[in-house]
Amino acid sequence: MKTMPLSFASEPHATTPLRRWALRAASALALATGLFAAGVQAASAAPLRIGYSDWPGWVAWQVAIDKGWFKEAGLDVKFDWFDYAASMDAFAANKLDAVLVTNGDALTMGANGAKNVMALITDYSNGNDMVIAKPPARKIQDLKGKKIGVEFGVVDHLLLLDALQRAGMKESDVTLVNAKTNETPQVLASSDVAAIAAWQPNAGEAQRAVPGARPVFTSADEPGLIYDVLAVNPVSLAAHKADYEKLAKVWYRVVKYIDDPATQPDAVKIMAARVGLTPAQYLPLLKGTKLLTLPEAQQAYVKADGFRSLYGSSRAADAFNVKYQVYKSAQDVSAYVDPSLTGALK
Structure with missing residues (x-):
């Protein structure tokens, strides 16, 4: 990673x-x-x-x-x-x-x-825990080589790692940026990260903060x-x-x-x-x-x-x-x- x-x-x-x-x-x-x-x-x-x-x-x-x-x-x-x-x-x-x-x-x-x-x-x-990506990304594979904001050591860090694994990717395929979950909407909107992982309501706020941002993986994908x-x-x-x-x-x-x-x-x-x-x-x-x-x-x-x-x-x-x-x-x-x-x- x-x-x-x-x-x-x-x-x-x-x-x-x-x-x-x-x-x-x-x-x-x-x-x-x-x-x-x-x-x-x-x-x-x-x-x-x-x-x-x-x-x-x-x-x-x-x-x-x-x-x-x-x-x-x-x-x-x-x-x-x-x-x-x-x-x-x-x-x-x-x-x-x-x-x-x-x-x-x-x-x-x-x-x-x-x-x-x-x-x-x-x-x-x-579904309340999500990986939200900026356009043009439409799936997890589109994040290869990109930066992803997530709070290290909490549940959505685990969610992100599961998303990468299910997509056939390794942790080393992305760069993880440590970001507090309650700050992920601002991180997605104002920094060079391509995506964030967060739970609601922060996930929804992040999606609204960036036009075209969308969930590319959620907890509904791994019940x-x-x-x-x-x-x-x-x-x-x-x-x-x-x-x-x-x-x-x-x-x-x-x-x-x-x-x-x-x-x-x-x-x-x-x-x-x-x-x-x-x-x-x-x-x-x-x-x-x-x-x-x-x-x-x-x-x-x-x-x-x-x-x-x-x-x-x-x-x-x-x-x-x-x-x-x-x-x-x-x-x-x-x-x-x-x-x-x-x-x-x-």
């Missing part, structure tokens, strides 16, 4: 957002180790605390919150809204029982001491490359298994409500309001997210290679994380996957 100066690959001690997060998390964890486990019995009457942030598969929980479905289920749970990295900080500091993250970031948290199990799959990205999960502290899961079973049942009620054409408009209205968009603005973001039904989630929990399985997808994420120094040692993916909640439902 060709890289620009101060790249993650050429500078082992350079700090990407995930590396910076890992350093913060390690410090927080040193202060918090043992406190969560010691306080489980004393806190048994307290609500489950779950961190969520701005991604359609996680904003979907707002439907259950607004509809009062947790109370109906006899479940005492509090959802705390965060910026994404801050939610991982809070989980690492044992301020949350569970947090909504990508499967790759669940591994990152665990590798840095914040042990967790992926107890529920909410969705996979189905299951990026799963989104509820990562749960194993101590909390063991202590409150019945509550998490209720939570899982509510989740599939949410999925059914969103998927039903009769109720989807109301669901989209709720979700859009949570993030300050109109329903018309939010609907395309929802369409780029594949919420898994119960049978689909149960299938994704079957051990297998490839991206149709959470195991196979997470092994690919683990290899990526080690290669690009997000963390040092390969993780035992099987230890992170707990299919019991989903497997128990019918």
